[in-house]
Amino acid sequence: MSSIKHLKQYIRQLSDEADNSRLPSFWFTDWLLAVIDKPSLFLITDEEYQLTESELAQFYAGIEKLQAGIPLAYLTGQQAFWSLSFTVNEHTLIPRPDTEVLVEQVLQWIQSQPINDEHPTPKRLLDLGTGSGCIAISLAHELKHHLRYAHWHTVALDVSPEALEVAKYNALINEVGEIDFIQSSWYESLPTDMMFDVIVSNPPYIDEEDAHLAHLRAEPMSALSAPNHGLADIEHITQLAPKYLRAGGLLALEHGFDQGEAVRQILSSHGFGAIQTVQDYGGNDRVTLGHLA
Known part of the structure; x- marks a missing residue:
């Protein structure tokens, strides 16, 4: 997890994962935004943002749930x-x-x-x-x-x-x-x-x-x-x-x-x-x- 340092790198990986997944592509970025508690514009304006280890752990745990069939809305609660x-x-x-x-x-x-x-x-x-x-x-x-x-x-x-x-x-x-x-x-x-x-x-x-x-x-x-x-x-x-x-x-x-x-x-x-x-x-x-x- 620690090999991914910055948001722009992470988004690139999410894009690749979405291409190989049956999940809607926006689920990955929306879940990432929920984890870091930022608006969507943050993905553009703060690409150098560095995810913490706890944020990475929370994100990966959520991705596992999504892949197991839990809808995004149940993860975010909204x-x-x-x-x-x-x-x-x-x-x-x-x-x-x-x-x-x-x-x-x-x-x-x-x-x-x-x-x-x-x-x-x-x-x-x-x-x-x-x-x-x-x-x-x-x-x-x-x-x-x-x-x-x-x-x-x-x-x-x-x-x-x-x-x-x-x-x-x-x-x-x-x-x-x-x-x-x-x-x-x-x-x-x-x-x-x-x-x-x-x-x-x-x-x-x-x-x-x-x-x-x-x-x-x-x-x-x-x-x-x-x-x-x-x-x-x-x-x-x-x-x-x-x-x-x-x-x-x-x-x-x-x-x-x-x-x-x-x-x-x-x-x-x-x-x-x-x-x-x-x-x-x-x-x-x-x-x-x-x-x-």
Whole structure:
């Protein structure tokens, strides 16, 4: 380890290692920056920086974990999402860019709704299976910073108490206090008279037999896969949604790239109309929305 003296030499070696690794190349430099606790510009402005023995030891220990399948976000404990930063750990999924499409679509729908500025009607949004809280917090953050939507209140549910602790912390560090966090298996612990204008969820949707799950083994499997070819939780959420969704309200669901047609059929069979599927940034079906008739 001591043969590598300066940052510029180290970056050169990392580049070579990335070429020979299945890991994303930026993981190496991002992990290095996390170890030395410096911004990315430091790689350019301070190439002569000399890593200490303890920094080298920490870096190599992390690389071993990355190569063993531990995602970078679990090493750094942080993941950017929307315009915010979220703490993550082994109890939560790592927020993905594709989920930003779900946030985007819900915000567009809310902004399209008429508002009585003099006497705005209180509105309520439900995030099912909140995990790190990235969806609920991003939505609440956006609504909070637009005075016309300050009358919206967010409720976030998750069955995992450990995940809820992470979500509560993320709400705190992102200065979003307008969220009620409730431990619940889907709707189970909700009062039956609590109604919502929007229900949003990124539920488990990967087929339990999908070979790709092997590459995601570090993340909580209960938040990734579901029975019935990945559709069981989507079916459950949609079936019960009319009990908690106001007439004309929005149900917005993230799903797999090959599940668009099946999810549209599920929404249609449970009384939803104006159903549409939106593609993610890679051009794949990712989010399906419907309005309760």
